[in-house]
Amino acid sequence: MQHWIRIALRLVVATMAYNFIEAIVALYAGIQADSIALVGFGLDSVIELAAASVLLWRLRVEFRGDSADRIARAE
Numbered sequence: 001m002q003h004w005i006r007i008a009l010r011l012v013v014a015t016m017a018y019n020f021i022e023a024i025v026a027l028y029a030g031i032q033a034d035s036i037a038l039v040g041f042g043l044d045s046v047i048e049l050a051a052a053s054v055l056l057w058r059l060r061v062e063f064r065g066d067s068a069d070r071i072a073r074a075e
Contacts, residue, residue, distance in 0.1 A: 010047055026045060027039060
């Protein structure tokens, strides 16, 4: 089980890195081009980054091997 959680953690971190870069590039380009659609795309990437950070927190609770009660509270 720990093996799969470790893989999931790596995937979440990679996704977060990609979304961070995507948000910065899209926001910068959207502001430079005065494009509301591109700025909106950048803000969507920020929302995805926030969601991934919650998933990262949840997976870290499970990876540490906390008690079932703590895992249930985190869920």
